[in-house]
Amino acid sequence: MSETTAPASTGLPTATRDGVGASPLRPDGALKATGEFAYSSDMWTEDMLWGATLRSPHPHARLLGVDTAAALALPGVHAVLTHEDVPGEKRYGLEYADQPVLAFGKVRYKGEPVAIVAADHPETARRALDRIRVDYEVLEPVSDPLRAAFDPDCPLVHEEGSVPDDGRHRRGGNLARHQPVRTGAFAEGATVEELRARADVVVTGSYEVGMQDQAFLGPESGLAVPAEDGGVDLYVATQWLHVDQGQIAPCLGLAPDKVRLALAGVGGAFGAREDLSMQVHACLLALRARRPVKIVYNREESFLGHVHRHPARMEYEHGATGDGALLYAVARIVLDGGAYTSTTPAVVGVAASMGVGPYAIPNVRVDAYGVYTTNPPCGAMRGFGAVQACFGYESQMDALAARLGAHPVDLRVANALAQGSRVITGQRIDAPLPMAEMLLRARDAPMPPGRSALPDPADPRTLPGGVSATVLGEGVVRGVGYAVGMKNLCFSEGFDDYSTARVRLESVGGGPAVTVHTAAAEVGQGLVTVQGQIARTELGVERVTVLPADTRVGSAGSSSASRQTYMTGGAVKAACEAVRERVLALARERGPVPPGARLSLSGGAVVSASGDVLVPLAELLDGSPVEETREYHHRATRMVDPVNGQGDSHVQFGMCVHRAVVDVDVELGLVKVVEMTAVQDVGRAVHPQQLVGQIQGATAQGVGLALMEEVQVADGVIRNPSFTDYLIPTVLDTPPMRIDVLECPDPAAPYGLRGAGEPGTLSSTPAVAAAVRAATGRALTRVPIRPEDIVGLPAPRRRR
Amino acid sequence: MRVTFEVNGRPVTADDVWAGESLLYVLRERLGLPGSKNACEQGECGSCTVYLDGVTVCACMVAAGQAHGRRVRTVEGLSSPGGGQRLDAVQEAFLEAGAVQCGFCTPGLLVQADDLVGRTARRGLGVPGDAEIREHLAGNLCRCTGYEAIVEAVRLAAERADAAVRGGAR
Ligand code: FES
Ligand code: FES
Numbered sequence: 001m002s003e004t005t006a007p008a009s010t011g012l013p014t015a016t017r018d019g020v021g022a023s024p025l026r027p028d029g030a031l032k033a034t035g036e037f038a039y040s041s042d043m044w045t046e047d048m049l050w051g052a053t054l055r056s057p058h059p060h061a062r063l064l065g066v067d068t069a070a071a072l073a074l075p076g077v078h079a080v081l082t083h084e085d086v087p088g089e090k091r092y093g094l095e096y097a098d099q100p101v102l103a104f105g106k107v108r109y110k111g112e113p114v115a116i117v118a119a120d121h122p123e124t125a126r127r128a129l130d131r132i133r134v135d136y137e138v139l140e141p142v143s144d145p146l147r148a149a150f151d152p153d154c155p156l157v158h159e160e161g162s163v164p165d166d167g168r169h170r171r172g173g174n175l176a177r178h179q180p181v182r183t184g185a186f187a188e189g190a191t192v193e194e195l196r197a198r199a200d201v202v203v204t205g206s207y208e209v210g211m212q213d214q215a216f217l218g219p220e221s222g223l224a225v226p227a228e229d230g231g232v233d234l235y236v237a238t239q240w241l242h243v244d245q246g247q248i249a250p251c252l253g254l255a256p257d258k259v260r261l262a263l264a265g266v267g268g269a270f271g272a273r274e275d276l277s278m279q280v281h282a283c284l285l286a287l288r289a290r291r292p293v294k295i296v297y298n299r300e301e302s303f304l305g306h307v308h309r310h311p312a313r314m315e316y317e318h319g320a321t322g323d324g325a326l327l328y329a330v331a332r333i334v335l336d337g338g339a340y341t342s343t344t345p346a347v348v349g350v351a352a353s354m355g356v357g358p359y360a361i362p363n364v365r366v367d368a369y370g371v372y373t374t375n376p377p378c379g380a381m382r383g384f385g386a387v388q389a390c391f392g393y394e395s396q397m398d399a400l401a402a403r404l405g406a407h408p409v410d411l412r413v414a415n416a417l418a419q420g421s422r423v424i425t426g427q428r429i430d431a432p433l434p435m436a437e438m439l440l441r442a443r444d445a446p447m448p449p450g451r452s453a454l455p456d457p458a459d460p461r462t463l464p465g466g467v468s469a470t471v472l473g474e475g476v477v478r479g480v481g482y483a484v485g486m487k488n489l490c491f492s493e494g495f496d497d498y499s500t501a502r503v504r505l506e507s508v509g510g511g512p513a514v515t516v517h518t519a520a521a522e523v524g525q526g527l528v529t530v531q532g533q534i535a536r537t538e539l540g541v542e543r544v545t546v547l548p549a550d551t552r553v554g555s556a557g558s559s560s561a562s563r564q565t566y567m568t569g570g571a572v573k574a575a576c577e578a579v580r581e582r583v584l585a586l587a588r589e590r591g592p593v594p595p596g597a598r599l600s601l602s603g604g605a606v607v608s609a610s611g612d613v614l615v616p617l618a619e620l621l622d623g624s625p626v627e628e629t630r631e632y633h634h635r636a637t638r639m640v641d642p643v644n645g646q647g648d649s650h651v652q653f654g655m656c657v658h659r660a661v662v663d664v665d666v667e668l669g670l671v672k673v674v675e676m677t678a679v680q681d682v683g684r685a686v687h688p689q690q691l692v693g694q695i696q697g698a699t700a701q702g703v704g705l706a707l708m709e710e711v712q713v714a715d716g717v718i719r720n721p722s723f724t725d726y727l728i729p730t731v732l733d734t735p736p737m738r739i740d741v742l743e744c745p746d747p748a749a750p751y752g753l754r755g756a757g758e759p760g761t762l763s764s765t766p767a768v769a770a771a772v773r774a775a776t777g778r779a780l781t782r783v784p785i786r787p788e789d790i791v792g793l794p795a796p797r798r799r800r
Numbered sequence: 801m802r803v804t805f806e807v808n809g810r811p812v813t814a815d816d817v818w819a820g821e822s823l824l825y826v827l828r829e830r831l832g833l834p835g836s837k838n839a840c841e842q843g844e845c846g847s848c849t850v851y852l853d854g855v856t857v858c859a860c861m862v863a864a865g866q867a868h869g870r871r872v873r874t875v876e877g878l879s880s881p882g883g884g885q886r887l888d889a890v891q892e893a894f895l896e897a898g899a900v901q902c903g904f905c906t907p908g909l910l911v912q913a914d915d916l917v918g919r920t921a922r923r924g925l926g927v928p929g930d931a932e933i934r935e936h937l938a939g940n941l942c943r944c945t946g947y948e949a950i951v952e953a954v955r956l957a958a959e960r961a962d963a964a965v966r967g968g969a970r
Contacts, residue, residue, distance in 0.1 A: 023898075025895050025896070026895070026900065028903070029894075029895040029900050029903075030887060030891075030895065032900050032903030032906050033875075033887060033891040033894055033895055033900060033903075033906055033910060034835070034875065034876065034878075034879060034887065034891065035833070035834070035835020035836070035874065035875040035876045035907050036835065036876075037903060038834075039834075039837070039904065041834075041837075041838065042828070042834035044829075044832075044834070121818070123818060123820065214943075215943055216902070216904075216943055217837070217839040217845060217847055217902070217904040217905055217941065217942070217943055218837070218839065218902065218904040219838070219839065265903075266902060267837070267839070267902050267903070267904030268901075268902040268904060268943050268944055269902075270943070296838075298841055299839065299840045299841065299842065459931075461931045461934075461935065462931075467935070523902060524901035524902025524903065524904075524944045525901065526901065689898040690898060692898075693898050693901060693944075693945055693946075693949055696945060696946030696947075696948045696949070697901065697943075697944045697945050697946045698946075699946055700945075700946035700947065701943075722840070722842055722844070723839075723840045723842060723844035723845055723941065724842055724844055728941060728943060730938050730939075730940075730941060731934045731937045731938055731940070731942075731947040731950070731951065732934050732935070732938045734946055734947045734948075736930075736948070737946065737948050
């Protein structure tokens with residue numbers, strides 16, 4: 001049913017198997033398939049206690065007092081802690097230290113941690129929570145992001161000083177960041193009216209993106225073990241060990257080297273593990289109780305315990321000339337950041353710079369805002385601000401194509417960016433960007449058979465609604481939609497998110513063996529496989545062991561922003577190169593090597609340019625291992641100008657194009673996605689099978705955002721914190737996919753590769769929305785699209 | 801309460817079990833079998849799927865006491881009902897097809913996939929079609945893969961089982 005074209009050859013030496021460009025089995029696969037792989041929620045020690053968290057029932061309230069005496073008196077309870085028991089810094093955060101370890105003064109969202117308990121059984125811990133008495137003075141929630149942003153009379157979520165200010169961003173009031181971008185006439189102060197007057201066609205639209213949850217399956221969890229030196233060892237599922245360590249240690253009042261982290265098995269991440277959740281709590285309890293403490297969130301708590309994708313309210317206006325050339329674009333993007341800063345400023349930076357998409361538009365005015373409210377905190381999720389904008393600008397492109405009577409792909413091709421173009425921040429795209437070709441490939445891919453060509457068109461499994469359908473498909477209409485999205489890859493705006501790798505080559509049991517050690521978080525994406533492949537390719541040795549990630553080696557940066565193959569891959573490559581240099585020097589020194597000969601490593605030996613084995617590595621390295629550690633930095637970027645948004649803020653750009661084919665029951669409001677086609681340029685496919693898996697997973701998450709996934713928040717309260725009510729796509733909701741991978745190398749990147757985890761999440765959603773529009777003729781300005789939007793019923797009034 | 805049942809062919813006993821504990825909790829926390837995963841405890845995700853007297857169930861929805869005197873088979877028992885180490889054919893197909901990313905869904909999916917292959921190909925009833933595979937796995941969520949590789953893996957495992965059955969019959 002599905003079809004995948006991925007490159008087969010790499011152009012690299014092939015004497016060593018399972019190197020870069022091959023698709024070897026993942027080294028952790030067998031353990032995961034037998035149930036032996038130890039996830040963070042599987043951690044266990046003989047004498048461990050269970051931690052639990054008391055959370056605020058109110059989205060906004062003054063905290064008047066916490067009485068823990070009755071909880072402490074319960075047999076089996078070993079510790080009950082409040083903010084008064086936090087020995088060091090009382091607040092932490094990724095960009096600004098504004099999130100309390102345990103609430104004090106005020107609670108700012110429903111679910112904010114107020115007290116923690118350690119007990120000998122999880123049920124005892126839960127019962128202890130029930131016995132903690134908290135006095136609140138309830139305040140009015142600040143739930144409307146537009147009011148929070150623009151109404152000067154709106155109450156403040158953060159009183160003066162509760163968010164430290166380092167002056168990096170334009171902020172104030174309830175704004176975490178306002179980032180404008182001005183180009184062309186707008187940079188000269190032109191008004192929208194002036195540009196509108198010059199356009200032949202103008203389209204405007206208001207768009208809304210609901211709050212999406214990462215919904216990884218492995219809940220937030222970990223085990224903290226108190227150590228004899230007064231420190232603590234934490235086994236945890238995270239995306240970035242060192243940034244956790246850097247936030248935890250100050251809160252515990254400990255030096256960083258007293259807080260040692262090791263990565264426990266991670267059950268998916270998608271951005272939700274970039275912020276801390278239970279880390280400080282488990283350490284505090286373990287240090288107080290002097291026993292190992294395990295905390296595992298249940299699903300409801302997981303919805304409360306991590307940041308979500310920012311919901312967005314967006315206003316767009318595009319003007320074009322009659323021949324379809326874009327003249328100007330104006331966008332206002334308001335992102336609800338919820339109660340604490342998390343990564344909101346960086347998300348705003350992406351939404352602003354990617355705000356009108358990969359199009360050549362001479363005059364642009366974008367304003368992106370991140371807003372504090374008393375809604376659940378929002379932060380990183382795969383696509384990071386670019387997802388929301390992509391739904392806005394791609395909806396606009398479709399509206400414009402319709403007005404011009406143009407095919408949506410033709411309009412996009414006519415205005416496409418390419419290598420050498422500039423994005424709206426003024427940054428020149430210096431790597432290949434085959435956007436026009438990608439769009440045409442998506443359009444020209446074979447179409448799935450129509451309903452009439454099915455063996456049994458009345459088979460309910462082929463109908464929207466599936467086997468629970470009550471009709472025979474009389475109202476089913478097919479639609480096709482297209483979208484393209486562009487995303488910056490690696491960290492931006494001056495952030496030096498380097499990665500560190502230690503590589504050791506030695507003789508073990510008569511053969512050469514490589515050990516790779518980094519702190520990079522394997523979250524499911526297959527980074528452990530890729531590290532081994534790179535070592536094999538660079539050192540010509542097949543036996544590679546990737547050590548568990550921990551803080552005994554330098555930072556690897558975050559497993560986010562599609563950056564780990566680029567950055568940690570780059571670090572492993574650099575460390576291998578350093579090892580290789582020393583080994584070759586050793587060979588020249590000791591071995592029977594003709595002077596001046598060009599040497600390389602292959603098949604476990606030092607070989608000559610003609611491929612002759614000069615000396616086996618096992619022999620050369622007998623008793624003298626070679627080890628090197630290297631840091632890898634991407635090219636420098638800088639903060640954009642706070643007023644006009646200009647500056648080379650990004651490292652690399654990634655792009656994906658989607659074509660969606662859907663069947664819509666226009667009477668019942670049900671959608672079945674028939675097929676998704678994705679075309680993505682990845683520069684170089686390091687592991688084609690895992691790469692395709694990334695694009696498929698990203699596509700599925702985009703389908704979810706288009707049709708079903710929304711954390712429903714009313715007056716600051718999440719109404720659906722469960723997998724019963726928050727729906728992620730099942731195998732029946734997810735269509736067969738056709739993945740088309742292009743490889744146009746980026747000369748600045750290791751092996752020419754381009755980060756690939758995120759781009760597919762951008763275009764998937766607007767492509768599905770476009771296809772549903774094509775089938776229904778409705779405007780559909782909001783995702784997820786609900787059945788009532790399709791059949792045209794007014795939305796049910798929200799319960800208050 | 802004391803609960804005694806059979807897991808992966810071995811008799812087991814758990815003492816001091818609270819009335820509210822699920823079969824999943826007892827397997828994971830009392831019997832040292834954490835292979836079955838806990839991702840929702842509401843019967844929605846299928847990560848905890850095990851065989852109970854040969855029928856697949858969500859172990860989080862079975863009270864521990866309900867398992868008393870019955871036979872349970874978990875992901876740990878898929879490859880080695882007799883104690884061997886080798887991966888079973890369905891497990892191998894998942895790895896080859898790239899159906900394992902974070903792997904949190906994998907134990908439950910493997911049990912559910914094993915059930916489908918056992919009802920079809922292994923009984924000589926042929927390789928299930930795409931729609932049948934999807935219906936059978938509809939209770940198992942995966943957030944990482946987009947399911948393409950999983951469907952592929954189940955097809956691969958069923959094809960191999962089918963070939964083995966037909967080869968054996970010849
Ligand atoms: S944990 Fe049992 S179905 Fe999710
Ligand atoms: S592989 Fe991660 S949930 Fe399926």
